[in-house]
Amino acid sequence: MPAKQQVTQVPITDSLRIIPLGGQEEVGRNMTVFEYGTDILLLDMGVQFPEEDMLGIDYIIPNIEYLRGKERNIRAVIFSHGHLDHIGAAPILLEKLGNPLIIGRPLTLALIKNRQEDSKKGTAKRLKTITIKNVNERFKFGKFSVSFFPVDHSIMDAVGVVISTPHGTVIHPGDWTFEKDPVGRRNVEYSHLARLPRPTILMLESLGSTSVHERVPERTMYRNLEHIINAAPGRVIIGTFSSQIERIKHVLEYAQSIGKKVALDGYSMKLNVETAKKLGYIKMKKDALIGIERIRDYPDRQLIVICTGAQGESNAVLSRIINGNHRFVHITKSDTIIFSSSVIPGNERTIQRLKDNMYRLSDNVIHSDIMDIHSSGHSTADDMVAVLKQIRPDYFLPVYANHYFLKEAEKLAVKEGFAKQNIFVLDNGSILEFVKGSPRLQPMKVPTDYVFVDGLGIGDISHVVLRDRQTLAGDGMVVIIVTVDRKTGDIVGDPDIISRGFVHMKTSKKLIDDTKKKVKLLLKDADPRSQANDNYIGNKVRDAVGQFLFSKTNRRPMILPVVIDV
């Protein structure tokens, strides 16, 4: 990649600026900045999960360097829905930005408060919130007018947002899908958005731009799930994401309707259901949900367990059940295991292993390859075309996906007759500016370097630390301790060697002994005067031992020389 021109200070102008921020690969997914003179609106504050080479990293949060010094301009943070890639960074970023006002639908705000409490107990009540009670409410934040519209997604209370300014009207559905035959709610229509003040700027999640297969309709998925639950010879164990609250609600209410008991397991699963119940979004009688420790009190045929861990995370509930480490659930041949979620890219092999182990325990394992029991919360290429036709925007900004999906979305729109000069494929950090309805892509970008969160550390993991982790992961390390007489420069006694992750020390005694000899010989022949310099000795040992071990093993462990003066 060519080096980017980066700016943190762009002069304030009478214009509408749109700046996608966030993780890195999926443009704008985790955060978007809207700036109009001295008014700033933010959309979402999510986390991104690390790539394969970001070892040990918990997650990545949006880089907010551009907002530094502008905290007072932030009129509100709008949250589109309650998934972690849209709310996960809220506890960190809200604090950093001086606790601005936040606005969202009831479930979204409740989930943000949960996340805030998990991060720092007792702090949720300090959040300044506006609840969108009715999706038709309108709000004024500085010079921005804001309204909302419902969208189909896999969680209740997902909304799209309309942000109006004299320079243009932004329409952003957030995460969305197009459910042609929704269960228990009305069809979502976008055509009213075609009547908004022009020019309209559509920011559209374009993850589906190359998806040509028909989505599994939710009605099919629910019918299949209900059929399996009904026909199960014994218990039903469902592994899914705790974020699939819409689906969990459906299963819970169906179970209740046929007199089955449900036990939930997994911290986030229990918390999310509890939260949705409190808001009245899930309707359960008192005794329909039971504690997981009580499953022995009911006959198998009456039981459903819904748990987290469908990505094979080693400590999550489903893995513990399958590996025989769960306190209350032990799989038997008559259990039915349902694996109802998508596979997050990068987790394929872990999930394959989990499936293998499931099939060894149960004769009734059901996953998406076998039956349509998962319905995506995201759209297809056809859905995108349908929405473009309904909204007929003046400008089209494909977002929320890797660059190549955005380029494909552009092709799709051009094929549908959309003028190419009215489509903008942005990067994170791009500044697209509208002045009186005319767009201009700024030549510079705002900073978007990764901000890593690892344990309690935010942004303290540098690329140096990551590179070290990669070296350590690949070939381990060798510590070589040399004691040197401060006066004479002679080495004292034998060098000591400790290695981890390189070779099994117990069975590699000869290699270790040879390395010690090598070091001794190396330092014996050298000029004692120069050896008075610890750095000199250290570098010499590092080079020589590195070469020696590579010649013997073809591995390049990290070599750490320690020189002790006595």
Add this chain to the structure above:
Amino acid sequence: MPAKQQVTQVPITDSLRIIPLGGQEEVGRNMTVFEYGTDILLLDMGVQFPEEDMLGIDYIIPNIEYLRGKERNIRAVIFSHGHLDHIGAAPILLEKLGNPLIIGRPLTLALIKNRQEDSKKGTAKRLKTITIKNVNERFKFGKFSVSFFPVDHSIMDAVGVVISTPHGTVIHPGDWTFEKDPVGRRNVEYSHLARLPRPTILMLESLGSTSVHERVPERTMYRNLEHIINAAPGRVIIGTFSSQIERIKHVLEYAQSIGKKVALDGYSMKLNVETAKKLGYIKMKKDALIGIERIRDYPDRQLIVICTGAQGESNAVLSRIINGNHRFVHITKSDTIIFSSSVIPGNERTIQRLKDNMYRLSDNVIHSDIMDIHSSGHSTADDMVAVLKQIRPDYFLPVYANHYFLKEAEKLAVKEGFAKQNIFVLDNGSILEFVKGSPRLQPMKVPTDYVFVDGLGIGDISHVVLRDRQTLAGDGMVVIIVTVDRKTGDIVGDPDIISRGFVHMKTSKKLIDDTKKKVKLLLKDADPRSQANDNYIGNKVRDAVGQFLFSKTNRRPMILPVVIDV
């Protein structure tokens, strides 16, 4: 997983034993043992690529402990085709097994010889080989009769094998697909295999047991590739596996027919094409292939580059081209980039990043989501049913896939009317014994623990070393050096601290200083007599520093105390 009963010695009996060996997840893919009294036949010697948690491992080879002491019984090693998961371990295992006779088709043997030379220069000529010149030849190895049949796969010279004994006839197509409309060769038929002496035992690759989507026919793929090559406004750059020799041949010969020049890049790509050319399997005129350094001598429209690296491997040719690090190829907007290969599970995100970067450089990027330019070398569920119907075996052993695929293959066969008691889903290490046509699954298994290859080390990486690499990868490490007065037990001077992959030391000075203070305080208060014991001090420091750093960072680096007596 329950502990397996493992045996290395099973008494020799008058029976046919089938033992799948190999990697681990994909049952039997890398190696299968056939044993009949004192005669042993081996099928393939492949490598498996490491799972995500096997850090730094190059590859995994079959565990041959069962064959130890039986080397003299090995009559031959049959190689089904030249892909690495079937031949990659040959240089290591043939040597370990006393260099037994090997048999295969010309290209397969040539590729094994290449691999052998890469491993140890000058040793290929020592291999004892039999070339299957005609696929209808029959061979006798001890009490085994062996014959072959052609199969469709993505490499020339792929064969299935028939192994006949008085106790049963094994039919094993190896890796296979079912090409209904092959280009440039005849349709493969399996029905003649229904007439072999009974009982017949079909071992069938069952990777496709849940694949319900139609495979892309090779004719479609070739037509699309030809169309793109023809219509390209500039150069065409094709990234694929060097193992897709069938496809590479087709592109090469097509390019020649329309007067385009092809430059190959990537070590294995050039070697494989050279090998296939020498055998006459690829027919190219002298000047149709050019060196990659000569591409500047030709107009762009006349050029095709075929290179390795379609999985996004960071040092492979395609990545170097895309990242601007290739010596001769620099992408321009008019280049067409074709990404013609499947995605190996686990590489998804790396490939997504590679695609992003391609789309930034070129307006003509073509991959499987866009057009059918990849055709799988493996079969679908329908193909499996077709083959079962053609061969009508007495026993069915689904193999070459993860356990859950094998179980699904079993369901598939049962649905087609196959008797469940005649299907055996084996694990690696399972012993299935046939005595006069009757099968019996032995209660014990042979050893199949992973044998890791890392650099020059074979089997020297233990689970301890891997666990250490995981810890180091996750949170890095901290070395704490304490100098102790041998006589008094007092610590001398300040402790030294080195850390890598934990925190950025330069910006975490306070944490490091606090840790030093902690150590000093800890050892000051302790009883000097017990401190004379280095182990005691080490453990004490490890525990205290581990807890201290966790409380400060929520990370658990590896703590390595070093105690120096002076």
